[in-house]
Amino acid sequence: MLRYIILLSICVNTFAQTYETGKLIDSILVSDKSKETFAIYLPSAFDANVTSPIVFIFDPGAEGKRGIQQFIKASEIYGYILVCSNHTKNGPYDRNFDITNRLFEFMFANFKIKQDQIYLSGFSGGSRLASAIAVLTNQVAGVVGCGAGFSLESSHVPSTQSFAYAGVCGDRDMNYQEMIRAKGYLQKLNFTNTLITYDGHHSWTPPDQILRAFDWLEIQAHLQGIRKKDDSEIYKNYQKVYNTALEAQEEGDLLIAVENYERALTTYNSFYKLDSIVDKLKVIRKSKEYKNLLKSVSKAFDKEVTLTKKFTTRLFEDYKKPDKIDLSWWEKELGKLEKLDEKEDPQTKKMLERLRFQIFAVAHSMNNPNLYQSNQKQKELTKKIRKLIYP
Structure with a gap:
């Protein structure tokens, strides 16, 4: 290469x-x-x-x-x-x-x-x-x-x-x-x-x-x-990162705020004294709001891993035996996701959006001749499942 x-x-x-x-x-x-x-x-x-x-x-x-x-x-x-x-x-x-x-x-x-x-x-x-x-x-x-x-x-x-x-x-x-x-x-x-x-x-x-x-x-x-x-270009780029963090903090998006404050520190610490950012990060990390947010993210991640395994395992099982597929299982389990999505936790909602697309993407990839040699029934199966995910 x-x-x-x-x-x-x-x-x-x-x-x-x-x-x-x-x-x-x-x-x-x-x-x-x-x-x-x-x-x-x-x-x-x-x-x-x-x-x-x-x-x-x-x-x-x-x-x-x-x-x-x-x-x-x-x-x-x-x-x-x-x-x-x-x-x-x-x-x-x-x-x-x-x-x-x-x-x-x-x-x-x-x-x-x-x-x-x-x-x-x-x-x-x-x-x-x-x-x-x-x-x-x-x-x-x-x-x-x-x-x-x-x-x-x-x-x-x-x-x-x-x-x-x-x-x-x-x-x-x-x-x-x-x-x-x-x-x-x-x-x-x-x-x-x-x-x-x-x-x-x-x-x-x-x-x-x-x-x-x-x-x-x-x-x-x-x-x-x-x-x-030159110094002005470096400072301009630093300000972009810092302002992104500051705006996110003001809007309550603490994950984005911490991410950008950390990037400002690791990228620009050799150019500027950034004690104020260190202080901002300490305050955010000690806050109850941030600690609860991390718990919500962790819970959503764990749930995502479990559900992804559940749906992809079933998808591959059905793909191997397209004649014996039970679409009622898919209707029932996807219905459970809809009920879960009614919760107001934003991290759960984001997780479910990631999950749905993941299942859809795997099903879609099964029609890629460079990856799978699907027969007509298998193609029809994956099409039906994709339709159930995104009607």
Whole structure:
């Protein structure tokens, strides 16, 4: 993987000068042989004669334009070239690695890329692919993982520090718990990482949240001496994190407040004296409101694990024997979720939203020919279950 970077980065031609800047361009051909295409966005200030940082983006459904759209705001601020394949998608890793290698070969042969500012990002399965490539290549500066953590393949999971990792996830995303566990795992490794959460479900991360991730990565690049920032830019980024925490605290969203106060401390403690933030965190953590909130979150998480196992186990059992399915079980158990949802506890409501989508996503994945070889009855079964979840 990425074997082409060193060899071809010096062989740049005038190809990069042929594309309009500030415009999302779709379906550029990688080669006549492969017939693979990708989407690209060159920031308005792009100069083909100057090396540029780059973000390779992976969309789980192989929709290059959809993947790039969320990153344009960050691209215009930080000058990233954005690239997203129209062929990598949820499925076998080896297939995606081959497609990605051909895309790397094309980009590094035709564009001047900053070797120390190569970033990868993706959503859901694309996020897992991005982190896997970063681990296997050891030539990536950072990863923005949206809505999912790491591949289940152990060789794809980071074990030593080789890049910075910014996780981004909505608190109603089915992989919310997974992202929190990934953060804990990386912290045990003393791996440079952060987790940015927001009010959202399992869909491509909004542009403002993507920008927050790259604000953080840019500070990491500054700390490593890769990309020098002036004092005003550093302070501006610090203020964004601090203000997010302060607003969340004022609105009573203590999870977001603590998350951002902690990020402000760990990211900017070498620049400023932040005793006031330390004091704010002490006050929040000692409060009865925060302690009760943590109990509610923990209770919801435990319930989510139990229910996820219950529904997915039943789904796989029914999938194996679609002729003997009893839809009344599904109607009854999903009805219980509706009654549970009537409770006013917001953490329970978020948990149920995550759970429903998780079941739906597993059922939907069973129709992916790259993952399952489903017969017609199995396809009909999963369709019926999805319909029961979201009528």
